[in-house]
Amino acid sequence: MNGERHIFSVTEITQGIKLLLSRQYGSVWVEGEVSNFRPSSSGHWYFSLKDESSVLSGVIFSRAARDVPFKLEDGLKVVCFGSVDVYAPRGSYQLIIERIEPKGVGALQLALEQLKVKLEKEGLFAPEHKRDIPYLPGRIGVVTSATGAAIKDILKVLERRFKDVHIILSPVKVQGDGAKEEIANAIRELNEYNDACSRGDRIEVLIVGRGGGSIEDLWAFNEEAVARAIYASKIPVISAVGHERDVTISDLVADRRAATPSVAAEIVIPRKEDLRGQVRDLAMRMANSFEGLYADAAQRRADALGRLKTGMEHIWQLNRQSCESMSQKLLRANPALVIPEYIEKMREYARQIAVRAEHCIALKESRFGGVVEKMASLNPLNILSRGYSVTYLLPQEKIMKSAVGAKQGSSIRTRLSNGGLISTVTEVYGDGGDQV
Amino acid sequence: MAEIRFEDALKKLEKIVEELEQGDLSLDEALKKYQEGIELSRACTARLENAKKKIDVLAKNKKGDFELKPLDEDNVS
Numbered sequence: 001m002n003g004e005r006h007i008f009s010v011t012e013i014t015q016g017i018k019l020l021l022s023r024q025y026g027s028v029w030v031e032g033e034v035s036n037f038r039p040s041s042s043g044h045w046y047f048s049l050k051d052e053s054s055v056l057s058g059v060i061f062s063r064a065a066r067d068v069p070f071k072l073e074d075g076l077k078v079v080c081f082g083s084v085d086v087y088a089p090r091g092s093y094q095l096i097i098e099r100i101e102p103k104g105v106g107a108l109q110l111a112l113e114q115l116k117v118k119l120e121k122e123g124l125f126a127p128e129h130k131r132d133i134p135y136l137p138g139r140i141g142v143v144t145s146a147t148g149a150a151i152k153d154i155l156k157v158l159e160r161r162f163k164d165v166h167i168i169l170s171p172v173k174v175q176g177d178g179a180k181e182e183i184a185n186a187i188r189e190l191n192e193y194n195d196a197c198s199r200g201d202r203i204e205v206l207i208v209g210r211g212g213g214s215i216e217d218l219w220a221f222n223e224e225a226v227a228r229a230i231y232a233s234k235i236p237v238i239s240a241v242g243h244e245r246d247v248t249i250s251d252l253v254a255d256r257r258a259a260t261p262s263v264a265a266e267i268v269i270p271r272k273e274d275l276r277g278q279v280r281d282l283a284m285r286m287a288n289s290f291e292g293l294y295a296d297a298a299q300r301r302a303d304a305l306g307r308l309k310t311g312m313e314h315i316w317q318l319n320r321q322s323c324e325s326m327s328q329k330l331l332r333a334n335p336a337l338v339i340p341e342y343i344e345k346m347r348e349y350a351r352q353i354a355v356r357a358e359h360c361i362a363l364k365e366s367r368f369g370g371v372v373e374k375m376a377s378l379n380p381l382n383i384l385s386r387g388y389s390v391t392y393l394l395p396q397e398k399i400m401k402s403a404v405g406a407k408q409g410s411s412i413r414t415r416l417s418n419g420g421l422i423s424t425v426t427e428v429y430g431d432g433g434d435q436v
Numbered sequence: 437m438a439e440i441r442f443e444d445a446l447k448k449l450e451k452i453v454e455e456l457e458q459g460d461l462s463l464d465e466a467l468k469k470y471q472e473g474i475e476l477s478r479a480c481t482a483r484l485e486n487a488k489k490k491i492d493v494l495a496k497n498k499k500g501d502f503e504l505k506p507l508d509e510d511n512v513s
Contacts (some may be wrong), residue, residue, distance in 0.1 A: 136443040146493070146507075155491065164442045164487035169507055170494045186494075193494060193502045275442070275484055282449050283477040289456035290470045297463045 011088070018086040021093060025084035030095060031103060032056065034076045039065075045072060049080065049095065057094035058082075064098055070111035077103040108215075112222050115249060119224070124231045125252045131236040133256050137204035137268050139166045141190040141235060143183060146171035149211030150240065150261035157265035162272050168193075168203060174210035179220035183208065184229035191234050206233060207264045208250060209240030218242050221250040230254055240264035384417040391415070394422070403428055440476075442483040449476040 008016070032049030039045045043062030048055050058080065060068070072078075082097040102110040119125065144150040151169060158165065170186035173179045187208060194203045208230060210218070220226060221241045230237050230253045239254030240261040251257040258264035376382070384390070391400045394411040406412065406425050414421040452473040456466060492504035 136446065138441055138443055141494075155489075158489050158491075162442070162484065162487060163489040164483055166490040166492070167507075168492050168494050168504060189496075189502070190494060196502070272484055275446075276481070279446065279449070279477050279480045279484070282446075282453050283473070286449070286453045286456055286470060286473045286477075289453065289459065290466055293456065293459055293461065293463065293466045296459065 010091075014086060014088045014091060017093075018088070021084045021086060027081070027083055029079060029081050030056065031077070031079050034072055034078055035074050037072050037074050039072075047072065047074075049078070057092065058097050059094055060097045060100060068100055069107050070102060071114050072100070079103050108219070112249070115222070115224055115227075116252070119227055119249065119253070124227060129231070130255045133236055133238060133267060134204045136270060137165065139168060139201065139203040140268055141194075141203040141206040142167055142169045143172055143186040143190065143206060143208040144169070144210050144261065145174045148174060150174075150209055153211070153260065153262040154207065154265040157262055157269055161266070161269045162275055165269060173220075175213065175217045175220060180223035180225045183220055184223075184225040187226075187229040187233050187237070191232075194235060203235055205268055206235045206237045207240055207258075207261065207268070208237055208254065209258070209261050209264065210242065211261065212242040218248055221248040223249070226250055227253045238264045238267060381417065384415065389414050389416050403430065440479055440483070442480055442487065445476045445480045445483065449473055449480065452476070 030049060032051050035048045035050050035055075037045070037047040043065060045060040045065050047058055049058050050056070060072075079101050080095060080097045081099040082095050084093055085096050086093045101107050105113075123129065142151060142154060146169060154167070158167065168190070170190055172182040172186045174183070187206065190203060190206060197203070208226075209221070218241055221239070227249045230239065230250055236255040237253075238256045238258050239248070239250040240258040240263065241248045241250055242260070247257075256267065258267055392398060392413045392415070393400050393405055394413055397413070398405070400406060400412070406428050408425055408428060410425045412423055412425060414423060452469045455461060456469055456473075461469065491507040493507050495503050495505055497503050
């Protein structure tokens with residue numbers, strides 16, 4: 001302490017620190033976890049790098065940020081390359097990051113995973129979006145390189161399978177700069193072309209792909225632009241990229257994934273012998289069902305004939321029955337059958353007549369008896385016995401009720417109760433003795 | 437009939453088979469269908485054996501309209 005004090009200005013100190021830091025940490029690799037990530041509207045990315053006990057501010061300026069293929073997010077473990085710099089106006093220091101890589105996986109791989117998550121959330125891989133691949137498409141659109149292995153393989157399949165197909169190639173770059181744009185554009189153009197086609201000429205399926213290669217060679221098929229073009233395609237898409245083990249985003253978005261372009265071609269171009277079999281089966285089914293129909297018709301005819309016969313018999317039976325019942329009625333109505341009845345009735349009447357007549361006679365007889373009695377009481381003989389007599393003028397034997405007719409000398413017979421007298425009139429006189 | 441596309445012929449044939457299998461056709465109709473079906477299956481077979489491949493490249497002309505140009509296969513293989 002000699003009393004000499006060196007007093008720094010704030011700027012001097014800050015400049016000193018800046019110099020120290022830049023000397024010591026001018027180009028360093030730093031590992032940490034991203035936190036408090038906040039991209040600015042100007043394209044700069046601000047965030048903190050942290051570990052268990054410390055935090056370091058970091059920034060990626062927009063020029064560098066553009067080259068980062070993946071998305072930064074909180075919690076991501078990264079390795080950054082850059083320099084520690086002091087921001088004098090705030091007296092703070094931060095890591096200016098030139099390059100950033102995800103820790104553990106490659107940047108591209110991470111980008112791929114992030115894109116997968118994003119597209120999956122948007123529903124681009126949704127099974128319900130997947131369309132059926134048409135069987136026997138008349139026209140097939142192919143998006144691949146005109147000089148690559150894919151088109152060669154597809155043509156080979158065509159050669160040994162059923163050739164009745166029209167292939168429309170939209171040639172594109174399948175790797176390198178511009179590949180993703182060309183692929184996406186080709187998919188869009190084939191769709192546009194298709195919209196203008198008449199129904200019968202439409203492309204029914206697209207094969208989008210390329211032959212095998214390194215993961216970097218296949219990268220275009222992991223690009224968002226290609227994924228979105230496939231998703232937007234109205235024509236169903238078969239993705240056919242490289243070899244079996246590489247599943248690209250195109251594979252996930254497409255309606256169907258084929259492991260290679262050959263497999264894609266085999267999906268849509270059927271084997272001749274399969275088709276022959278199909279035609280044969282159809283012809284057989286047709287013959288069988290026709291035979292069935294014919295047999296049915298024959299059976300129906302036989303049935304109808306049978307029913308006709310039965311019906312006729314029935315009608316005949318009915319007629320016969322009614323005929324029989326009529327004749328029976330007629331028989332019952334035969335007048336000959338009624339005659340004995342009448343005879344019987346007549347006999348009955350006769351009997352009744354006899355009975356009644358007898359009765360009548362008896363009645364009459366009894367009445368007659370009375371009359372006889374009466375008559376007996378009136379019998380002149382009885383009167384005679386009481387002293388009266390009857391005189392007959394002879395010879396006429398005429399009953400004389402008066403003296404008139406008798407003359408002197410007339411013979412008369414007098415009837416008495418038990419005999420008579422024949423006398424000659426000696427005198428005639430009137431009643432009371434007067435002479436007549 | 438010779439120029440019918442295989443898949444169209446096959447579809448028609450399938451339709452005929454289905455109609456026949458449903459069995460509600462009159463015998464006359466069935467006979468007609470059957471004859472048509474026989475012709476179609478012959479056409480299918482002929483087409484199977486005689487099919488020719490056709491490969492075009494989609495391109496845009498100067499006017500910006502789409503055009504199909506035959507693919508030069510020698511360049512491919």
